[in-house]
Amino acid sequence: MTARATRVLVLTLLAGNFFEILADHKQLKAGFNLFSKEQDVHLGQEAATKAERDLPIVRDRAITDYIQGIGRRLSSQPQAGGFPYTFKVVNESSINAFALPGGPTYVNTGLLRAADNEGQLAGVMAHEIAHVALRHGTNQTSKANLIQLPAMIAGAVLGGNGSMLGQLSQLGIGLGANSVLMKFSRSAESEADLLGTQLMARAGYNPIEMARFFEKLEAQGGRGGPEFFASHPNPGNRRKAIEEEIRTLPQRNYAEGESDGLRRIQAQLASLPPTDRDARAQGIEDTRGGQVPRDGQVPRAREATRPSDRLREFQARDFSISYPDNWEVFGSNDSAMVTIAPREGIVQARNGTSTVGYGAIMSFFYPQYNDGRVDLDRDTRDLIAQLKSSNPTMRADGNSRRIRVERENGLLTTLTSESPFQGESEVDLLVTVTRPQGLFYFVFISPRNEPKQVRGVFRQMVRSVRFPD
Ligand SMILES: [Zn+2]
Numbered sequence: 001m002t003a004r005a006t007r008v009l010v011l012t013l014l015a016g017n018f019f020e021i022l023a024d025h026k027q028l029k030a031g032f033n034l035f036s037k038e039q040d041v042h043l044g045q046e047a048a049t050k051a052e053r054d055l056p057i058v059r060d061r062a063i064t065d066y067i068q069g070i071g072r073r074l075s076s077q078p079q080a081g082g083f084p085y086t087f088k089v090v091n092e093s094s095i096n097a098f099a100l101p102g103g104p105t106y107v108n109t110g111l112l113r114a115a116d117n118e119g120q121l122a123g124v125m126a127h128e129i130a131h132v133a134l135r136h137g138t139n140q141t142s143k144a145n146l147i148q149l150p151a152m153i154a155g156a157v158l159g160g161n162g163s164m165l166g167q168l169s170q171l172g173i174g175l176g177a178n179s180v181l182m183k184f185s186r187s188a189e190s191e192a193d194l195l196g197t198q199l200m201a202r203a204g205y206n207p208i209e210m211a212r213f214f215e216k217l218e219a220q221g222g223r224g225g226p227e228f229f230a231s232h233p234n235p236g237n238r239r240k241a242i243e244e245e246i247r248t249l250p251q252r253n254y255a256e257g258e259s260d261g262l263r264r265i266q267a268q269l270a271s272l273p274p275t276d277r278d279a280r281a282q283g284i285e286d287t288r289g290g291q292v293p294r295d296g297q298v299p300r301a302r303e304a305t306r307p308s309d310r311l312r313e314f315q316a317r318d319f320s321i322s323y324p325d326n327w328e329v330f331g332s333n334d335s336a337m338v339t340i341a342p343r344e345g346i347v348q349a350r351n352g353t354s355t356v357g358y359g360a361i362m363s364f365f366y367p368q369y370n371d372g373r374v375d376l377d378r379d380t381r382d383l384i385a386q387l388k389s390s391n392p393t394m395r396a397d398g399n400s401r402r403i404r405v406e407r408e409n410g411l412l413t414t415l416t417s418e419s420p421f422q423g424e425s426e427v428d429l430l431v432t433v434t435r436p437q438g439l440f441y442f443v444f445i446s447p448r449n450e451p452k453q454v455r456g457v458f459r460q461m462v463r464s465v466r467f468p469d
Contacts, residue, residue, distance in 0.1 A: 028079075028134060028195050032035045032366050032437060034136040034149060036334035039164070041084060041102030043138070046165040047087075048104035056108065058089040058130045058272060066265045067107055067125075070118065075103075075203045079195060081133035088127070089313075093275045095217060098182065099128035101137040108292055109269055111228075115213065122152040122200060123210025127232075130195035136188040143366045146171055147386055148353065150361040153355025154339035154346050155329035163352075170353045186235040193238060197245045206254035207246050211239040227256040300421050304358035305342035306450065307457040311464065314340065319362065319440060322464035324457055327359065337363035337402050337435075345445075348421040356445050357420040360461065364438035372438070378437040380411050382433040387443075393418040394428070405465050412462075429458055431461070435467060 035043070044295040058064065071087035074080065085103040090176065092108040099105040105128050107121070113122040131137070142149075148171060167208050184192070199206040215238075217228060236239075307324035314321055314329050316338050323329065323340045330346075331338030339346070341359020348354050365383045367374050380400060388394045394417035401412045410433040419426040429444040442460040 012030070015196075017195070023133060028130075028191055030133075030135045031139045032142055032144040032364075032372065033135055033139050034335060034337040034363055035135070036133075036332040037081075037083070038332060039101070039153070039335060040132075040135055040138050043134075043164055043168075044100035044102035044104050044165055046090075047100045047337050050165065051100070051104075051106075052088075055106070055133045056091040056273075056275070056291055058091050060089075060268065060272065062268055063089050063112075063265055063272075066261060068110075070122050070125055071105060073203045074122060074199050074205075075200050079133060079198055079202070080129050083132055085129065085132070091272050091275050095220075095226040096272050097128050098231065099132045101132065101135065103132055105129065109272065109275065111240055112269060113266060114217070115262060116216075117209065118262045119205045119209030119254075120213035120216075121262065122203070122205045123196065123207070123213050126196035126203075126205070126207075126438050127192045127210060129199060130192040131184065134188070134191055136184055136192070140183075140188070141173055141181050142364075144173070145383075145386055146173070147361075147363070147383070147390055148355070150331070150337040151354045152341045152347065153335075153337065153357050154341065154356070155348055155352070157330045158343065158346060158348070158354070167354065170351050182345065183231050184233070185408050189232055189235040190241060192232075193235070194245050198249065199244050201246070201249045201252060204252070204254065207242060207249075211242040211400075213435070214238050229295070229427060244339075265446070273455075274312040300424075304344040304421075304447075307454060309453065309457055309459075310458065311460060313464070314338070316362070317362070318435070318437065320466045321362065321442070321461060323360070323461060337361070349420075355420045357424075357426065358441075358446055360442065360444045362440070363441045364435065364440055366431075374434045374436075374439050376409055376411060376432065376434045376439070380413065380430075383432065384413065384430070385442060386416070387415065387430075391417050397409065397427075397428075403431070403462075405431060405462060406467055408433045408435070408467070410434075416448070421447065424448065426430050431465075433464055433465075433467075440467075 067087045067089050071085060083103040085105060087105050090106050090108050093110040094108055095110045096113045097107045097111050104221040105125065107125065111124060112121065146217045152164065152167040155167055196210055200207040200210060305326055308326040310325045311322035312325045314323055315333055315337060316331065317334050327340050327342050329338060329340050339356055339359060339361050341356050345356060345358030346354055347357045365373065365379055367379050368382065384396060394415050397414040397416050403410045405413045409430055413430040416429055417426055417428060417430040425448045426445055427448055433440040433444040446454050
């Protein structure tokens with residue numbers, strides 16, 4: 001090729017790419033999320049290990065290779081978010097598929113049988129990949145405003161009874177079909193359809209096959225459709241939305257059919273053992289942590305380390321704060337929730353859940369009204385109500401006071417409650433601040449009769465809070 005021809009080719013490729021970027025104007029961004037991407041991966045792998053103990057995973061090489069080939073073709077697109085995806089086939093006759101946070105994706109043999117062509121199968125897989133890429137599982141868990149989450153992250157780091165997944169299931173966020181982590185909202189479904197459409201088009205599959213397959217499943221009603229729709233509720237007007245999205249994508253000629261491979265694999269399914277549907281219909285329902293608690297250990301406050309007033313800085317995803325250098329950070333620079341506490345300040349209950357008896361937690365509260373826009377007074381009241389419902393002994397000590405945190409408006413509320421340390425009560429100093437993504441909150445927890453110096457450390461921490469512009 002001549003130099004000129006090479007230049008023309010390169011320019012053409014660049015231009016093609018450029019227009020594609022322009023055309024993908026429906027940029028879908030992951031919503032409110034307190035978890036880091038790594039925590040998604042960690043949680044999903046824990047869940048996958050647990051789920052696979054109960055699920056009849058197909059080991060047949062040809063079937064597995066086939067699904068992995070389609071999965072890789074879709075998940076290698078940049079919009080899939082670079083998660084470590086894996087694809088496995090489950091020997092289940094129900095027409096279903098699911099994906100766990102961070103990438104583990106499962107397709108039932110029932111779904112393989114039901115698809116008319118590879119595009120339809122790819123459509124469901126693209127839809128599942130989109131849920132992972134948009135982080136819908138942890139997004140919905142974050143929006144549930146479980147104020148126990150930051151302590152849970154600490155408990156998971158410390159080990160003992162509480163894995164992250166086990167603690168989540170104690171909070172009612174397991175992996176069963178109806179749990180917050182796995183049951184998607186209609187708006188999440190629409191987003192997954194749109195991103196799935198983009199993934200299919202980029203991978204060379206005709207996205208309309210996704211819409212056709214969903215229509216077919218719906219028409220089937222009782223015969224297999226509902227399993228998928230139980231965790232993926234139909235947002236309505238699916239076909240129209242997908243068609244509109246296709247019109248925004250660059251014109252492509254999709255290979256029709258692509259069904260020879262699928263036919264071969266469908267024939268191969270006959271060699272698998274019969275499915276045992278009843279026993280496994282709820283294959284991943286039970287995910288309790290369920291370890292035996294250690295007896296005879298009654299944590300006491302005096303074992304906890306008082307905060308030093310030498311501070312160091314921690315940078316989280318959406319804020320930074322200085323903290324006592326003899327305390328430890330439990331969280332990640334990429335997440336929006338963190339516990340900073342001495343190890344002895346974290347108390348693990350018998351059921352595996354963790355609470356902070358001495359230390360601080362920081363996170364964001366997702367406003368339940370007002371379209372996610374923050375209202376300092378109302379959302380602080382909601383947050384306090386949430387704190388009280390998780391700890392019935394909690395009382396507000398007078399009214400909230402206005403304060404400034406960095407340059408933002410904030411409130412300081414003093415709460416008291418029983419301490420997880422035996423025979424103690426505690427003071428919880430709550431600071432709330434309006435931020436665009438939600439109500440930022442910082443709770444400083446200490447036993448009631450601690451020396452004045454401790455209150456001074458709290459004030460220093462509040463003054464050190466910074467938000468990125
Ligand atoms: Zn879905």
